[in-house]
Amino acid sequence: MNDQLWQLPPVNKLTTLEQTLTQPSPLELFTPDWPGAEDVTIYVKRDDKIHPVVSGNKWRKLKQFIYGYAEQYLDGAEGSTNAEGSLHAEGSSCTAKSSVRLISFGGGFSNHLHALGYVCHTLGIPLSAIIRGDYSATPTPMISDLTLWNVDIEYVDRITYKKRDSAEYLNTLKERFSPAIIIPEGGSQEQAIAGVAELVSEITEALATNHNTEFDTIIAPVASGATMGGIVSALTPNQHAIGIGVLKGQDYLESLVNQFLPADLLAKEILTKELAAKAPASNEEENKANSNWHINHEYHCGGYAKAPPYLKAFCENFNNAMPFKIEPVYSGKVFFALKDMLKKGTFKSGSKIIVLHTGGLQGAR
Numbered sequence: 409m410n411d412q413l414w415q416l417p418p419v420n421k422l423t424t425l426e427q428t429l430t431q432p433s434p435l436e437l438f439t440p441d442w443p444g445a446e447d448v449t450i451y452v453k454r455d456d457k458i459h460p461v462v463s464g465n466k467w468r469k470l471k472q473f474i475y476g477y478a479e480q481y482l483d484g485a486e487g488s489t490n491a492e493g494s495l496h497a498e499g500s501s502c503t504a505k506s507s508v509r510l511i512s513f514g515g516g517f518s519n520h521l522h523a524l525g526y527v528c529h530t531l532g533i534p535l536s537a538i539i540r541g542d543y544s545a546t547p548t549p550m551i552s553d554l555t556l557w558n559v560d561i562e563y564v565d566r567i568t569y570k571k572r573d574s575a576e577y578l579n580t581l582k583e584r585f586s587p588a589i590i591i592p593e594g595g596s597q598e599q600a601i602a603g604v605a606e607l608v609s610e611i612t613e614a615l616a617t618n619h620n621t622e623f624d625t626i627i628a629p630v631a632s633g634a635t636m637g638g639i640v641s642a643l644t645p646n647q648h649a650i651g652i653g654v655l656k657g658q659d660y661l662e663s664l665v666n667q668f669l670p671a672d673l674l675a676k677e678i679l680t681k682e683l684a685a686k687a688p689a690s691n692e693e694e695n696k697a698n699s700n701w702h703i704n705h706e707y708h709c710g711g712y713a714k715a716p717p718y719l720k721a722f723c724e725n726f727n728n729a730m731p732f733k734i735e736p737v738y739s740g741k742v743f744f745a746l747k748d749m750l751k752k753g754t755f756k757s758g759s760k761i762i763v764l765h766t767g768g769l770q771g772a773r
């Protein structure tokens with residue numbers, strides 16, 4: 409990662425931040441010498457290249473929200489920086505140093521808090537990070553970065569952290585930090601869906617322009633379900649998304665994705681399930697064909713952030729041999745799954761497969 413970019417001084421415009429992002433992210437041909445890979449074409453959507461910090465699915469999920477926030481609270485942000493680093497707009501009483509605080513949640517290695525911390529620091533937005541566990545004696549590299557970016561950090565125990573979606577707890581936080589807006593853990597909220605959906609249009613356009621083709625299958629990791637929800641919302645009926653569950657969550661992860669699907673897609677999903685219950689499919693393949701997405705639960709490798717030796721070895725070998733890096737929490741499990749599925753002959757010969765690299769490499773520091 410490019411450490412210099414992390415040291416960027418605060419800038420006064422969202423557009424300046426946007427100029428540092430690689431958008432659209434590259435779509436790269438991936439040709440591993442893995443058994444089964446010779447029968448298909450694989451492309452990797454390199455969202456990890458969007459930005460050294462705001463990488464992967466982070467900008468996708470935050471973009472719409474930050475634009476809305478900027479419009480409402482950072483209006484008139486163009487101007488000069490004063491001695492304290494707050495920005496006074498010329499000919500306007502607005503300041504870019506907003507008083508409306510953001511509050512969000514994550515673990516000690518959270519990619520979301522890291523990206524949000526950087527965005528807030530860059531745009532002059534106050535942020536409170538509620539972190540699961542007490543790292544005050546041994547801050548992780550992620551937490552050290554947050555400190556560097558003046559993020560207000562509050563460590564809470566696991567029981568308090570579990571309340572992160574409870575209205576009562578969130579109201580207490582909002583009152584304490586008033587005026588404040590809550591961003592859910594992982595940045596997974598309704599606005600995230602439209603931001604994620606853009607990656608599907610980028611892929612479609614790049615394939616049409618550069619390869620005169622379309623894709624059949626897209627593979628992505630699933631944790632909170634928002635990334636998968638955004639992808640599914642943008643697929644055409646002949647395309648299929650395979651989610652790789654990165655935690656143990658049969659049915660639970662599906663329900664998370666469902667909650668992010670637009671109403672028409674959700675209604676279709678429910679109808680499909682009802683029909684399937686009346687006339688059960690004779691095999692799993694048929695079941696999958698009924699919907700244009702499903703989650704594979706075979707590759708959580710023991711649970712969230714669990715990295716058994718075989719997964720660590722896979723990531724290490726991959727990072728030594730391939731042109732880009734993966735980490736064990738998200739992308740490692742996805743590429744591990746891809747290799748195994750290719751070996752098992754999961755994909756039809758001639759399939760065009762997209763693997764979404766959602767970034768997250770900072771978490772492996």
Ligand SMILES: Cc1ncc(COP(=O)(O)O)c(C=O)c1O
Pocket residue numbers: 464465519520594596629630631632633634635636738739766767768769
């Ligand atoms: C790097 C990375 N990839 C994938 C995911 C999973 O995405 P989602 O939570 O939207 O399912 C996350 C978590 O947000 C993440 O940090």
